[in-house]
Amino acid sequence: MKILSKKTLAETAMQAIRAEIAAGRWPVGSRLPNETVLSGELGVSRSTLREAVRALVAQGILETRQGAGTFVRALSDDRAQLDRLRHASLRDRFEIRALLEAEAARLAALRAGPDAVMEMRRLLHERGERMGAKDGDFLARDFAFHQCVVAASGNKVLMEIYNFFSTSVREAIEATFDSDLPEPDLAAHTAIVDAIAAHDAEGAARATRQFMLPILERLKDLLDE
Structure with missing residues (x-):
């Protein structure tokens, strides 16, 4: 059985989040579920989820607001x-x-x-x-x-x-x-x-x-x- 690295898990979580955004579950401006709920849905640890979210924030897809949560900023990667x-x-x-x-x-x-x-x-x-x-x-x-x-x-x-x-x-x-x-x-x-x-x-x-x-x-x- 192949053991997935933390980096691979984070990339998989990123892909899953992007797929949900593309499917319209979370439109631009909407807030993602809290960390506990979302990590459970994706089947990853909270630390892995944080890594995935940080990467998506860097790409301009997500935005974190202090005390408010994580929001969808865009549908696609600005850098791409x-x-x-x-x-x-x-x-x-x-x-x-x-x-x-x-x-x-x-x-x-x-x-x-x-x-x-x-x-x-x-x-x-x-x-x-x-x-x-x-x-x-x-x-x-x-x-x-x-x-x-x-x-x-x-x-x-x-x-x-x-x-x-x-x-x-x-x-x-x-x-x-x-x-x-x-x-x-x-x-x-x-x-x-x-x-x-x-x-x-x-x-x-x-x-x-x-x-x-x-x-x-x-x-x-x-x-x-």
């Missing part, structure tokens, strides 16, 4: 989804970035106040031009600016989606350092902020799409070659 994004084409990732940032800029133009616009200009000044800058430092400054624009949209769902994509987006931006893709200059960025400051929603979205157009066109050419 991000891994699939990393294998998507560079063009696909830039197209999604363009969609998200154009809508964020449009909403920012409708909602951003003077302080938000001032912060965008400050971050844009710190970003500067790529020429002569260290790639890692420049990337961090560039991304901080774009995150500020998204935050100024005031749309929490949009911010969450953008944050979910942030790893892939940053990798996509970084990829331009090692290719012949065009890097939008400071003027292209300034046009976005100017439109937001003028509360020109369509102008802000248009400036963002224009900002991304040379990159998307070059990626299309690369695919056609």
